[in-house]
Amino acid sequence: MGAQQGKTRKLTLENDDPTSVIKVSDDVVQRLRCAEAKRRGSSGQAPPQQLHSHQIISNNPPPPFYHYEPTFTSLQIRQEAAEKLRKNDEYWTRRIHDLEKNNEKMRILMEEEYKKAMDEMNSKTSKSPFSEMPCIMNRKKVMECYQQYPNEPMRCAKEVQAFAACVDMKSIKVVENKR
Structure with missing residues (x-):
């Protein structure tokens, strides 16, 4: 045997x-x-x-x-490498997710601030000190003069001075009302 x-x-x-x-x-x-x-x-x-x-x-x-x-076989080395890659992928996936969350929070915050600023601007512009356009009559006189004398604007100096004085008076009244 x-x-x-x-x-x-x-x-x-x-x-x-x-x-x-x-x-x-x-x-x-x-x-x-x-x-x-x-x-x-x-x-x-x-x-x-x-x-x-x-x-x-x-x-x-x-x-x-x-x-x-043998201390390490190629299978063990591959498994360790695959494990390291998996951990790396998990880390970066988690990191990207956290960055996206922070980005979304920042976007929401910026939108809120933008809306506040727009509301503030709208509230300021809606409170116009003039309920109607000031010095409309003087403006019409200036426009008619310029149409009547298109090549001679110096002839309309009186109307322009009257319009400027009217605008100055309205501006002074608005400033005094704010105080």
Whole structure:
């Protein structure tokens, strides 16, 4: 059954030991030592002795065989990279959402301020001190004069002075009423 030892066998082990050391039984150690002794014997060294589990072959036992698990596999590296990307995406999504919220608050605030300013302007302009246009008669006289003498505007100087005096009087009355 197991008489043929010429074939090389591959063995894959999963190690759950945190020290990353593979533990083998005494029988496996004995078989490995016998195989090593046979190699030495075929190369001209002394014949192997019969080994017992309590005997030591020589003063220099073979060095222990440690099989370490790789610390990172490509799958783990990919998973870590994917996790970092996911966290980065979450961060920027949250950041953009917060900025949009702040922008919306600012927009609402600016609209309210704009409405207040417009209402204030409308209330000021609706309270005109004149219920009607001042000096309408003097204005008509100036316009008629300019139409009658289109090439001689100096002839309308009297009407223009009367209109200017009327406007000055109305302005003085408005200023006095505000005090």
